[in-house]
Amino acid sequence: MKKAILYINQFFAGIGGEEKADHAPEIREGVVGPGLALKSHLGKDVQITHTIICGDNYMGSHTDEAITEILSLLSNEEFDIFFAGPAFRAGRYGAACGHICKAVQDNFNVTAITSMNDENPGVEMFRKELYIFKGAASAAGMRKDTKSMARFALKVLGNEHLLSAMEEGYYSRGIRRQVVTNPPVLAADRVVDMFINKLYNKPFETELEIPEIDRVPIAPPINKLGDATIALITSGGIVPVDNPDRIQSASATRWGRYSVEGIDKLLAGEYKTIHAGFDPTAANNDPNIIMPIDVMKSYESEGVIGKLHEYFYATVGTGTTQAEASRMGQEMLEKLKEANVDGVILTST
Amino acid sequence: MANIIPVSKTVGVNKMVATLSIPYPLGDPSTSIEEQWKVRYHRVGVALNALMTNIEDQTLFSTKF
Numbered sequence: 001m002k003k004a005i006l007y008i009n010q011f012f013a014g015i016g017g018e019e020k021a022d023h024a025p026e027i028r029e030g031v032v033g034p035g036l037a038l039k040s041h042l043g044k045d046v047q048i049t050h051t052i053i054c055g056d057n058y059m060g061s062h063t064d065e066a067i068t069e070i071l072s073l074l075s076n077e078e079f080d081i082f083f084a085g086p087a088f089r090a091g092r093y094g095a096a097c098g099h100i101c102k103a104v105q106d107n108f109n110v111t112a113i114t115s116m117n118d119e120n121p122g123v124e125m126f127r128k129e130l131y132i133f134k135g136a137a138s139a140a141g142m143r144k145d146t147k148s149m150a151r152f153a154l155k156v157l158g159n160e161h162l163l164s165a166m167e168e169g170y171y172s173r174g175i176r177r178q179v180v181t182n183p184p185v186l187a188a189d190r191v192v193d194m195f196i197n198k199l200y201n202k203p204f205e206t207e208l209e210i211p212e213i214d215r216v217p218i219a220p221p222i223n224k225l226g227d228a229t230i231a232l233i234t235s236g237g238i239v240p241v242d243n244p245d246r247i248q249s250a251s252a253t254r255w256g257r258y259s260v261e262g263i264d265k266l267l268a269g270e271y272k273t274i275h276a277g278f279d280p281t282a283a284n285n286d287p288n289i290i291m292p293i294d295v296m297k298s299y300e301s302e303g304v305i306g307k308l309h310e311y312f313y314a315t316v317g318t319g320t321t322q323a324e325a326s327r328m329g330q331e332m333l334e335k336l337k338e339a340n341v342d343g344v345i346l347t348s349t
Numbered sequence: 350m351a352n353i354i355p356v357s358k359t360v361g362v363n364k365m366v367a368t369l370s371i372p373y374p375l376g377d378p379s380t381s382i383e384e385q386w387k388v389r390y391h392r393v394g395v396a397l398n399a400l401m402t403n404i405e406d407q408t409l410f411s412t413k414f
Contacts, residue, residue: 218363221403230397236374282373288389289376295390305397322360343400345393348351349371 023055041150094122174323235317237275277318
């Protein structure tokens with residue numbers, strides 16, 4: 001027998017609507033509200049032992065406290081899987097489901113499953129980190145949405161082979177994985193088939209959905225370059241020759257930063273590129289052609305810039321997903337902010 | 350600083366400076382060391398100027414060589 005716990009809001013628990021949205025977290029034994037539908041799809045081998053209830057506004061305006069309280073309520077319980085929702089198109093409820101699923105996943109190392117309508121802002125907030133199933137706009141879809149959540153939970157609990165996001169029915173998390181097609185058709189044949197279908201305006205299914213573009217606001221200009229600290233970042237894989245951070249040569253998930261204090265250029269034999277997407281000969285002979293430390297040091301000594309930031313940052317940009325790239329960018333940004341860097345030049349290959 | 354500017358445009362880069370090629374963005378190894386330095390110094394300089402420039406839309410900053 002496997003154990004499950006479900007998170008729902010005050011409305012679906014039957015406590016009340018907006019006037020009760022400040023309801024503090026509580027735990028109840030057994031099944032409440034949507035748990036009945038979920039239970040019917042889970043069958044005999046999975047039992048919903050408890051239901052966590054929290055008001056949407058409580059979670060929305062005291063998120064950290066709400067999560068801490070709920071984690072402490074859960075800490076006495078044993079469970080193999082966690083559910084939240086379904087949240088349909090309810091925005092605050094969707095965000096709440098996302099927050100609590102993520103916290104549970106991070107703290108208890110169990111899979112968390114929720115469901116939302118594609119218009120629910122919780123989808124974009126949490127899709128990269130959670131299994132969020134594509135759900136209906138309103139509670140009229142309760143049976144169907146709880147069924148998708150239950151079906152997938154049974155597969156996870158049974159250690160069954162999990163298919164792609166599209167096949168399973170959840171929002172893509174931006175993760176790519178190699179698979180062998182059945183029947184085996186070469187990539188070159190598949191792409192030509194797709195192209196021919198496209199030319200004839202016939203339907204075709206892409207194997208690489210390009211995520212919607214996340215536009216970055218234009219940064220205000222630097223007023224006095226002569227006082228500014230400038231940093232260099234590259235996706236061209238320039239690292240010390242022993243690649244101390246073991247950054248992958250393709251589909252990178254890691255990055256490194258390397259001190260250039262006291263040196264006036266990168267020397268061949270000390271630095272190289274580990275990028276697997278182009279012929280490395282030129283860059284290995286002179287790493288400055290990708291990571292232009294030499295000219296930046298020159299601009300520094302001429303006083304054109306105030307200072308070259310003491311580290312350069314590097315990762316590999318081939319096969320790297322936008323999800324990983326944006327995470328690595330955020331991590332680098334923290335370091336750059338700590339060092340009061342004013343501007344960054346990124347070199348790509 | 351990128352070689353395939355249309356990709357940079359598509360992914361939403363705001364300030365762009367073109368480089369020479371994919372494997373050698375800032376120094377063509379078939380040219381002299383002096384020539385490579387000159388190109389690299391110039392193009393990185395264009396990028397530095399770009400950091401000081403106020404723009405309204407995505408902009409490709411032009412290079413002389």
